[in-house]
Every structure is written in structure tokens, then in C-alpha cells.
Amino acid sequence: MLGQGAVYLGLGGWIGSMLLLFLLRPHDDGRRVLRARLLRTGAVLATVGLFGGVVIMLVRAAAFGADVVPLAWQLIPGSSAGPPWVARETAAAGMVVVSVAALRRGSLRRRATAVVVSVLALVAAAATALLGHLARSGPLLLATDVVHILATMTWAGTVIVAGAALVGRRGDREQAREVLRRFGLIATGALTLLVASGLLLAGDRVASLDALLLSTYGRILLLKAGLVAVAALAGLVTTLSLHGRHRDPGRTRPAVRTEMMALAGVLVATAGLVSTHQASGPQWRPPEPVTAQNSLTADDLVGTVDVRPNLPGRNFVTLSLFDTRRPAPAPIQAVEVLLRAPDGTVTSPAGPSSYLLATDDLATGGPWTITVTAVRPGLVPATASLDWTVPPAAVFARQPVYSWSPLTAYTGWLAIVVLLVGGAALRLVTRRTRRTRERESVSAAAVSRS
Secondary structure, X not given: OHHHHHHHHHHHHHHHHHHHHHHOOOOOHHHHHHHHHHHHHHHHHHHHHHHHHHHHHHHHXXXXXXXXXXXXXXXXXXXXXXXXXXXXXXXXXXXXHHHHHHHHHOOOOHHHHHHHHHHHHHHHHHHHHHOOOOOOOOHHHHHHHHHHXXXXXXXXXXXXXXXXXXXXOOOOHHHHHHHHHHHXXXXXXXXXXXXXXXXXXXXXXXXXXXXXHHOHHHHHHHHHHHHXXXXXXXXXXXXXXXXXXXXXHHHHHHHHHHHHHHHHXXXXXXXXXXXXXXXXXXXXXXXXXXXXXXXXXXXXXEEEXXXXXXXOOOEEEEEEEEEOOOOOOOOOOEEEEEOOOOOXXXXXXXXXXXXXEEEOOOOOOEEEEEEEEEEOOOOOOEEEEEEEEXXXXXXXXXXXXXXXXXXXXHHHHHHHHHHHHHHHHHHHHHHHHHHHHHHHHHHHHHHHHO
16 A cells, blocks of 8 residues: 555656646746756656555565565566556656756756656556556446546646645745646646546446445545545635635645645545455345256156245246157146155146246255156156255345445436536636736736836
């Protein structure tokens, strides 16, 4: 879990530091110190992510023996996790190189760097998704996971770097406010995608309400959702403190710090989810009715025996008998079913060649013998026996604590609602940002005239 947390913090922090660089105005000599600080922060965090990935591989190798390093070298080419791990480590190394090269050059080619940053971030997110729970899922869920990881890293990484490297530093307060105003639109979009994709993933990874409330995975997911809500509220306070007529710069710093701590908790919770078994197993779902079927042969008769639900207690035994001779020597007059217990029951026809029996004799789990005897006038009764196993009752005795209803019936619609609300919020933030810029330009013009 420690290695996973380092990976999310390191890679997300690098993405955030580069995004903050792009949000600064270009060709401004007064911001060289700030750019250098962000590049150094990004290089350090990318290095943390790089070594976090190494720790993860070493921990996996330690589960197979004491020779950790040789086993790790064998796991890289010899396991399904090897190629995506190499891709993510290569992306992290590329992040370090980009930051160090920009520091030495002292300038930033914005278009070329933007392309490189986008490619490295996408590779890191895709590799992280392939190393997670959805590695064997379909392409749609895998793409949803990539979007979720990118949104989480972008929002959390940018806020954490901004809170640590920008907000509260003397001489950088005005630059910090300017960058945070521009970041508001990106943060709103990232929050919308994070919540919508998270709901879709939760519907796949959490089987039911019981799984959400009672499993370790579900409880960590609820903790993550609560931290996201706290961070969103803190982000709203930050937005209100930076825009509008009643702006209050004094609230910006505590709001950003609160958002930063909440999002750091989100990254830790995300690492915990990746390190925990997802709550989608059969223990979180209702037991499926067990249908057992077998074929039998009695003289010139062939047929099948079907027992539902094949659990201790009330069962329905369906017999289908067919005569192999044409024409049939005589019609089936009655069918007698004998279980291993001495009791027997005679069925009534349910169709021309089918018979249905309701019985409570299969009262215990274990091996049974079902004997079927077909009685036909003028012929010797045809008898067939077959072995039958009824699962023990203890396997199916569990009951839901809250509900076994699947969450997929709700998470999809909630994701659509989140996307609609997020789209409206994006429009609102865009308008507020535009109005703030207009007011600032009017104020600057008035000051220059005076």
C-alpha cells in the first residue's frame, strides 16, 4: 500500500506541477523562480513515483521467496504485470527527464512539452489501470478506469503541489491566485469525470449494498467518497474566494490547504483500494438457484431427471421419459420415484412425456440415490437408478444484512446525473472566470489612466 501511495502521489504530483506551469503566463521574467520551483517539485515527485513502482515489484517478489531482486527480475518478463509495470516505470523516468531538461534549459517549449506531458500522463494512467483490478475486464471498463485515474491524478496532484509550492509563499500570492483562478475550470471537469467514472467502476467492483457497507473494499470506497466530498466543498470555497464581487483572499489559503489534505487522503484511499480485494465475490451476492440434471436409461426408455433448486428442503423433480421404439409398445401409465430413503412418491403427468414431482424428502445434503420406475400395461416395469448429490444446507444458509440488490441499477443513472450537473457547473465557472478577467482588465486600465 505504501508503494501504491507513492506511485499515485509521485505521478499525480508531476502532472500537477506541469499543469501549473502551463497555467502561468508565458514570457514573464518575474515568474522564473516560480517555474524553477515547480520543475524541481515535479522532478522530485516523479522520482518518488518511480521508486514507488520499484517497491511494489519488490514486495510482489518477496511473496515468492527470500531472493527478492532475482525473483523481481524474473517476474518482469514472466508475468502479466511485467509489461504494464515497465511502461509505467518508463513513463515515470521520462517525467524526471522532462523536468530536469527543462530546468537545465531554463525555458519551456509549451507546445512540444504539452504533447510529451499528455503522452506520459496517458501511458502512466493506462499502465496503472492494467496493473489494477480491471486488467482482465473489457475495453470499456478499462477505458473508464484510465479516465478515473487521470482525473484523480490531475485534480489531486495539482492541488497538492499548489498548496505546497505556491499558496502562502510571500511574493507569490498574486501568481497563486491567478493560477488557481485558471485551474478552477480544469478542477471542475476533473471532479466531474472522477465522480462519474468512479460510480461506473463501483457498480462493477462492488456487488451489492452489503458489499459496500460490510466489506473492507466497500468501507475504503465510502471513505474515499467522503474525502472527495470534503475536497469538493473546499474547492467551492476557494472558487468563491477568488471570483465574484465578495471575494475574500483571506479564505483562499485555508481552503486550499483543506482541499490539499483531503485529496492526499483520496490518494491514500485509492492506494488502499488497489491493494484490497474488490467486493464482487459470491459472498456478496444472493445464492443462485442450483439446477442439476442427469440422464437415465431403463430398458427401451431414455430420459432426464432435473431437480430444482437442488437444495435441502422443498424441491421439484422433473422427469422426461421417451420410448426409443417406434411404434411404442405401450403408453407410460405411471412413474414411481424412490429416493434413497424408504419413502416413495408417485407423480402425476405434466405433459405427454414429462412428469413433475414436488417433494420434501430431500431434507439433508449429501449423496442420494434416485430410482425411477416406469409402469406400462402389459410390460415389465422399467427401472433405472442414478447417484445424486445435494449440497449441504450450510452453504446456502446465509442471509443479507441490508440488501443483495446490485448497485449497477443505480450507479449508471447517478453517473449520468453527475455528468449533467458537472456540465452546468463548468458553464457557471466559465462565466465567473470571464467576469473576473473583465473586472481585472477594467481595474488595470483605470489604474494606468490615473
